[in-house]
Amino acid sequence: xxxxxxxxxxxxxxxxxxxxKEFEARYLELFGSDSGSWMSESQRSVLFDLFTDVDAFNxxxxxxxxRQDIDEEELRRCAQVAxxxxxxxxxx
Numbered sequence: 001x002x003x004x005x006x007x008x009x010x011x012x013x014x015x016x017x018x019x020x021k022e023f024e025a026r027y028l029e030l031f032g033s034d035s036g037s038w039m040s041e042s043q044r045s046v047l048f049d050l051f052t053d054v055d056a057f058n059x060x061x062x063x064x065x066x067r068q069d070i071d072e073e074e075l076r077r078c079a080q081v082a083x084x085x086x087x088x089x090x091x092x
Contacts, residue, residue: 001034003086006047010083013076020059020072023079027054046085053078 009030013023031051036044058069070078 001030002038003043005030007083007086010050010079010086013079014083020057020075023075024054024057027051040089042089043086046082046089050078050082053082 009023009026012018013020018026027050031047031054039047053070053075056068056070057072057075058064059072064071
């Protein structure tokens with residue numbers, strides 16, 4: 001794994017190449033299977049924050065709880081913030 005893997009996934013989501021549900025599934029799988037040994041602490045922090053955002057994503061309006069869930073618009077905002085931070089950090 002590498003930073004480019006995460007950046008590519010986030011860009012695919014932000015560019016609407018993949019849906020929010022696809023992004024959720026892929027990100028959770030990627031993050032869950034990544035040992036993280038290649039990451040700096042700063043990168044790990046950004047990617048973990050995005051993991052918690054992805055985990056909070058809920059597109060089911062029948063069970064959506066605004067106290068703990070985020071919608072697609074908010075997930076896109078969180079993904080953009082994470083991407084901006086990762087680009088600032090570069091390959092530390």
